[in-house]
Amino acid sequence: MLSTELLALTLAALAAANPVFASTHPHEYRNVHNHGVYPISPRNYITPETKRDSYDYIIAGGGLAGLVLASRLTDDGKTTVLVLEAGDTGDDEKDKINHPGLTYFTSLLGTKYDYAYKTVEQAGAGGRSINWPRGKILGGSSAVNGMYLVRPNSGEIDAWHDLIADSSNKAYADFWTWDKLYESMKKSENFAPPTDDAQKTAGMKYKTDSHGTSGRLHATFPAYFVPMSSAWLPTLEAAGIPSSEDAYSGNNLGGFFSTMAINPTNWTRSYAKSAYIDSLPPRDNLHILANAAVTKILFADNVQDGNQVASGVQFAKDKDDTPQTVSAAKEVILAGGAVGSPQMLLVSGVGPKDVLDSANIPVKVNLPGVGQHLQDHLATGISWSTTADTQGTIYDSGSDFSKSDEFLSFVNSGTSYVNGSFLFDGDANFANLLKEAKDILGDNTKLEPLIPSKDSDVVAGYKAIYQAYVDKVLPSSGLVEILFSINSAGRITIQAALQTPLSQGRLTVNSASIFDAPVLDPQYFSHPADVVVLRQALKHIRQLATFSPLKELVGDEVSPGKDVQSDADFETYVRNSVSTEFHPGCTCAMLPKEKGGVVDASMKVYGTANLRVIDGSVFPLSMSAHLMAPIYGMAERAAEFILNPPSTSTGSSTTTSGGTQTTTTNNDTKGGKNAAVSVSGGRAVWVALASVAAGAFLCAF
Ligand SMILES: Cc1cc2nc3c(=O)[nH]c(=O)nc-3n(C[C@H](O)[C@H](O)[C@H](O)COP(=O)(O)OP(=O)(O)OC[C@H]3O[C@@H](n4cnc5c(N)ncnc54)[C@H](O)[C@@H]3O)c2cc1C
Ligand SMILES: *[C@@H]1O[C@H](CO)[C@@H](O)[C@H](O)[C@H]1NC(C)=O
Numbered sequence: 086m087l088s089t090e091l092l093a094l095t096l097a098a099l100a101a102a103n104p105v106f107a108s109t110h111p112h113e114y115r116n117v118h119n120h121g122v123y124p125i126s127p128r129n130y131i132t133p134e135t136k137r138d139s140y141d142y143i144i145a146g147g148g149l150a151g152l153v154l155a156s157r158l159t160d161d162g163k164t165t166v167l168v169l170e171a172g173d174t175g176d177d178e179k180d181k182i183n184h185p186g187l188t189y190f191t192s193l194l195g196t197k198y199d200y201a202y203k204t205v206e207q208a209g210a211g212g213r214s215i216n217w218p219r220g221k222i223l224g225g226s227s228a229v230n231g232m233y234l235v236r237p238n239s240g241e242i243d244a245w246h247d248l249i250a251d252s253s254n255k256a257y258a259d260f261w262t263w264d265k266l267y268e269s270m271k272k273s274e275n276f277a278p279p280t281d282d283a284q285k286t287a288g289m290k291y292k293t294d295s296h297g298t299s300g301r302l303h304a305t306f307p308a309y310f311v312p313m314s315s316a317w318l319p320t321l322e323a324a325g326i327p328s329s330e331d332a333y334s335g336n337n338l339g340g341f342f343s344t345m346a347i348n349p350t351n352w353t354r355s356y357a358k359s360a361y362i363d364s365l366p367p368r369d370n371l372h373i374l375a376n377a378a379v380t381k382i383l384f385a386d387n388v389q390d391g392n393q394v395a396s397g398v399q400f401a402k403d404k405d406d407t408p409q410t411v412s413a414a415k416e417v418i419l420a421g422g423a424v425g426s427p428q429m430l431l432v433s434g435v436g437p438k439d440v441l442d443s444a445n446i447p448v449k450v451n452l453p454g455v456g457q458h459l460q461d462h463l464a465t466g467i468s469w470s471t472t473a474d475t476q477g478t479i480y481d482s483g484s485d486f487s488k489s490d491e492f493l494s495f496v497n498s499g500t501s502y503v504n505g506s507f508l509f510d511g512d513a514n515f516a517n518l519l520k521e522a523k524d525i526l527g528d529n530t531k532l533e534p535l536i537p538s539k540d541s542d543v544v545a546g547y548k549a550i551y552q553a554y555v556d557k558v559l560p561s562s563g564l565v566e567i568l569f570s571i572n573s574a575g576r577i578t579i580q581a582a583l584q585t586p587l588s589q590g591r592l593t594v595n596s597a598s599i600f601d602a603p604v605l606d607p608q609y610f611s612h613p614a615d616v617v618v619l620r621q622a623l624k625h626i627r628q629l630a631t632f633s634p635l636k637e638l639v640g641d642e643v644s645p646g647k648d649v650q651s652d653a654d655f656e657t658y659v660r661n662s663v664s665t666e667f668h669p670g671c672t673c674a675m676l677p678k679e680k681g682g683v684v685d686a687s688m689k690v691y692g693t694a695n696l697r698v699i700d701g702s703v704f705p706l707s708m709s710a711h712l713m714a715p716i717y718g719m720a721e722r723a724a725e726f727i728l729n730p731p732s733t734s735t736g737s738s739t740t741t742s743g744g745t746q747t748t749t750t751n752n753d754t755k756g757g758k759n760a761a762v763s764v765s766g767g768r769a770v771w772v773a774l775a776s777v778a779a780g781a782f783l784c785a786f
């Protein structure tokens with residue numbers, strides 16, 4: 086239980102009492118500011134002039150998945166890889182990136198490192214355009230995100246497997262099971278237990294066996310926890326949410342403190358760039374080019390077994406730059422994320438014919454699933470005033486402690502996933518919701534308006550995903566994540582985030598230029614169950630504040646306030662207040678082609694011989710987790726099977742996908758340069774959108 090004495094302790098007293106608060110290596114760290122002892126090492130960076138003409142693999146997007154792949158594919162010292170990243174290196178903003186806590190106070194969101202997209206107006210969410218930040222920087226969104234490393238429930242990954250298992254590509258499909266992803270997520274991480282002080286304050290539970298300890302990504306807990314963190318687990322328990330003994334081995338239900346992507350040797354953010362690139366000596370066979378947006382995938386003149394052969398890509402710094410060309414001897418791998426990858430496919434002529442036609446893009450592969458099946462997590466919350474210290478109060482104090490590496494390692498991490506029986510106060514009520522959801526699935530007149538495409542493949546995929554949710558996911562998974570947000574001064578917020586949406590939207594383009602923002606229409610709350618689930622979550626969250634020890638910490642409810650009482654009030658509040666939890670995905674879904682799939686189980690794009698998508702866009706369904714841990718695991722696995730295909734292979738690997746034979750060629754195809762077309766028109770949309778309030782991140786993930 087929380088002792089009020091503990092809360093009353095001044096920070097100075099805490100700092101004096103516990104040596105952990107005395108910064109152990111302020112000197113080294115400060116040198117980063119001074120550009121001193123630790124040189125800013127240009128790891129593998131090249132310039133457009135120093136690039137080679139051809140690489141084995143071209144990775145389009147140097148974000149989370151892209152840099153894992155770049156690192157692993159070049160481990161052999163031979164395989165040549167070029168990473169093209171649209172954003173800058175981030176080296177000018179090391180300090181803001183490195184200190185985890187600064188994520189809230191000097192966020193890079195809204196700067197040039199953020200695409201700062203906006204959705205189209207969402208009828209289900211008060212007619213608002215919702216901000217969609219995405220990292221535009223080496224490291225991608227892992228350089229700007231909230232660092233939560235959370236793993237999904239096993240049933241969700243097994244449901245994903247079942248969705249792809251009926252393709253004939255069994256050797257690959259079998260990688261996408263919980264057991265295999267668990268293995269890969271462990272491989273990616275180097276876990277360290279909490280400090281004694283963190284443990285004493287937060288009371289987190291964990292099982293070392295569920296974690297990896299030799300991976301490249303650091304995973305641990307912040308060095309220091311704001312004292313009121315002590316209230317989290319006991320309050321949840323009092324409200325009927327048991328504390329999880331171990332949320333990392335396939336069952337994440339219950340309350341816990343998330344591990345964070347933090348490096349405990351100096352309390353810095355561990356992200357795709359620091360973990361997978363900077364930690365290694367530079368390699369001759371890995372080239373990284375920043376400020377290089379892939380404007381188009383190039384295809385060779387010859388077609389292989391009916392499949393298009395990607396010969397390379399075109400890239401440019403910005404809209405005014407003349408595009409250059411580089412060839413891929415083996416493969417082009419798209420790792421642009423949930424927005425970037427489908428956009429690259431669409432501007433290159435791979436996508437739904439109607440979308441391509443209306444944007445005047447010549448069709449290379451008619452693939453109706455590109456950009457479809459878009460799913461996202463939506464968050465809102467309840468806030469109370471507080472007189473107790475929050476992270477914000479301490480940060481604002483300007484004390485020496487507030488500038489220490491330990492304090493600046495604090496980020497929100499109190500969380501919990503709750504199931505349907507908890508949210509609906511009993512299995513019977515929840516069974517009613519499930520039944521209503523199944524009834525809609527069985528009623529085409531109700532179903533069709535929910536599906537943002539008339540294409541029969543996409544419709545079949547929508548239904549398959551929906552079926553997987555109602556049969557395999559909703560009955561056992563966390564429908565909602567409940568998060569303890571204590572970073573604002575004078576305020577405690579508890580957020581609710583929808584994890585398993587039945588609403589699906591889509592991403593399209595209305596221009597052939599990669600520099601024009603795509604059209605993002607997630608169709609939030611198009612399915613009626615989603616708003617009901619979040620409403621229930623908020624009602625429970627209001628109740629949480631009536632249980633000790635949280636009760637003793639909160640003052641008046643400041644948002645939404647006591648006027649919101651009825652179910653209808655809560656639903657209106659939900660619609661008008663939700664924002665993204667920053668987890669969009671599924672826009673290049675791994676599904677059978679006849680279900681609107683974009684990639685097969687080997688992550689190869691249908692209709693192509695050597696083009697893959699490997700990033701957060703390929704999950705066929707959403708899951709109860711922040712997406713980074715599963716994406717790290719997925720990319721680790723993909724790097725393994727790209728280099729060592731599971732089938733009997735001899736030089737060129739032959740795999741069967743969705744019934745079609747595809748052959749990966751080792752030919753250095755030459756279509757690239759001839760096919761180079763200068764991209765014109767369009768405008769750099771992120772400049773126009775860069776005004777998105779950075780403050781929007783204050784309660785976040
Ligand atoms: C504000 C925020 C907070 C988040 N908090 C968390 C969290 O706490 N925990 C968690 O697990 N997840 C979190 N996420 C989500 C997580 O960061 C993403 O799901 C994850 O980074 C996605 O990985 P990715 O490889 O798919 O894409 P990204 O990491 O976004 O990388 C894509 C990269 O491709 C580049 N790119 C795109 N198009 C092109 C192109 N045409 N040419 C060249 N490059 C291109 C982009 O610039 C970017 O660098 C958060 C995300 C955001 C935005
Ligand atoms: C739902 O969660 C509660 C705890 O809140 C737990 O007791 C119950 O077993 C869970 N039900 C299922 C089906 O997982």
Ligand SMILES: *[C@@H]1O[C@H](CO)[C@@H](O)[C@H](O)[C@H]1NC(C)=O
Pocket residue numbers: 113114117123183348350351353363364
């Ligand atoms: C943090 O420590 C790692 C070693 O684990 C090192 O590579 C990195 O440069 C350090 N970062 C800073 C900012 O000191």
Ligand SMILES: *[C@@H]1O[C@H](CO)[C@@H](O)[C@H](O)[C@H]1NC(C)=O
Pocket residue numbers: 737750751752
């Ligand atoms: C490579 O290209 C040549 C000439 O186009 C062709 O004959 C050969 O079959 C190709 N090899 C592979 C492995 O596709």
